Amino acid sequence: MFEIRKAVITGGSSGIGMEVVNLLLQDGCEVFSLSRTVHPRENFNSQGTLHQIACDITDESSLDDAFSRIGELTDSFDVLFSNAGFGISGPVSDTPKEQIVRMFDVHVFAAMETVRKSIPFLARSKGRIILTSSIAAVVSLPYQSYYSAVKASLNTLALALNTELKHNGIRAIAIMPGDTATGFTAKREKGTCDSPDVAERYHRSIARMERDEQTGASAKTVARKLLRITRKRAPKPLYGIGFFYRFVLVLFKILPVRLTNWAAGLLYG
Numbered sequence: 001m002f003e004i005r006k007a008v009i010t011g012g013s014s015g016i017g018m019e020v021v022n023l024l025l026q027d028g029c030e031v032f033s034l035s036r037t038v039h040p041r042e043n044f045n046s047q048g049t050l051h052q053i054a055c056d057i058t059d060e061s062s063l064d065d066a067f068s069r070i071g072e073l074t075d076s077f078d079v080l081f082s083n084a085g086f087g088i089s090g091p092v093s094d095t096p097k098e099q100i101v102r103m104f105d106v107h108v109f110a111a112m113e114t115v116r117k118s119i120p121f122l123a124r125s126k127g128r129i130i131l132t133s134s135i136a137a138v139v140s141l142p143y144q145s146y147y148s149a150v151k152a153s154l155n156t157l158a159l160a161l162n163t164e165l166k167h168n169g170i171r172a173i174a175i176m177p178g179d180t181a182t183g184f185t186a187k188r189e190k191g192t193c194d195s196p197d198v199a200e201r202y203h204r205s206i207a208r209m210e211r212d213e214q215t216g217a218s219a220k221t222v223a224r225k226l227l228r229i230t231r232k233r234a235p236k237p238l239y240g241i242g243f244f245y246r247f248v249l250v251l252f253k254i255l256p257v258r259l260t261n262w263a264a265g266l267l268y269g
Contacts, residue, residue: 002128002231006030006077008070008121010057010114011084013037015182016132018044019223020081025050032077034066034114035084057084057110058102067117076124079230082111082154083132087184089144089206090191091198099189100146107150112157115172119165126169130230131158133174133238135245138252140261141209142269143202151176158237173235175226178245179216205268217242 007024011017012033024031025048034055044050051073055066070077085107088099115129122129136144137151154174161172190206193199225241240246252260 001233002078002235004029004078004227004231006032006074006125007079007081008032008034008077008118009081009083010034010055010111011132012081013039013052015184016177016180016219016222016226017081017083019219020083020226021045021050023220023223023227024048030074030077032070032073034063057114058105060113063110063113063117070121074121076121076127077118078122078125078127079130080115080118080122080127081130081132081230082114083130084110085132085150087144087147087188088191089147089188089202091143091193091195091202092145093198094193095146095191099191103146103150104153108153108157111154115157115161119168119170122165122170123168128230128235129158129161129165129170129172130226131155131172131174132226133158133176135176135178135240135248137174137176138249139264142265143205144209155238162237171235171237173229173237173239175229175239175241176245176249177217177222177226177241178248179212180219180222181214181216182219185210185213201269209268 007029009017012021013035021031021033022045025045028048030049032051034053036056038052038054053066053069056062088103131154133154134151136148137155140148158172158174193202222241229239240249
């Protein structure tokens, strides 16, 4: 089993990320949490060692400062959990470019830069990169098309990193949770739509997705499963979380694309 003693996590101030932080602290780990929000220490598990570093991962100087701080405290860590993210929804035709760019900046470009800065630390420990992806990377969601796109990018990134970093002994894993009950749902940025017909379908679709999210697994349950995968001796590069979602991933892999796309449209279109 792979041992975690020190870890860096982005987006560790809420949701799945905060639960990962608490579970690592409970196990006595040293955790470096990079987030724009810094909470009082008593909001977290009292065990372990927690370093909260205020950081906007999309800001190059802020990320440089954060890794300079990490470098002052350690020369290696075992895992990078790249977890920061947010949600948007809306028809492709009505989503402004600046919102799309910010979506890719947080989920993909900042994740890549965080990975790049982590490689020297992870090479010393033969560590792991954990990218929080989503079932939406495979089951492309209408009216959340850009969310699906960024998560699909993370899956592809994990596959490439496994090849590139093999000589360093570093493994990269993209983990795909399904519906999870967190504050992510309430914070989703909902776009508007000028067409009444499209707006009706859009709002009906998002309402169903959000009901599914809020009746989904708890963030703590997902975090436990995420850590279980991280600690596997010989992990695969891609994982779904939960029996139902693993079954869905298998179906989407073996069935014709036309059929799976039709099924997703029937459910959420």
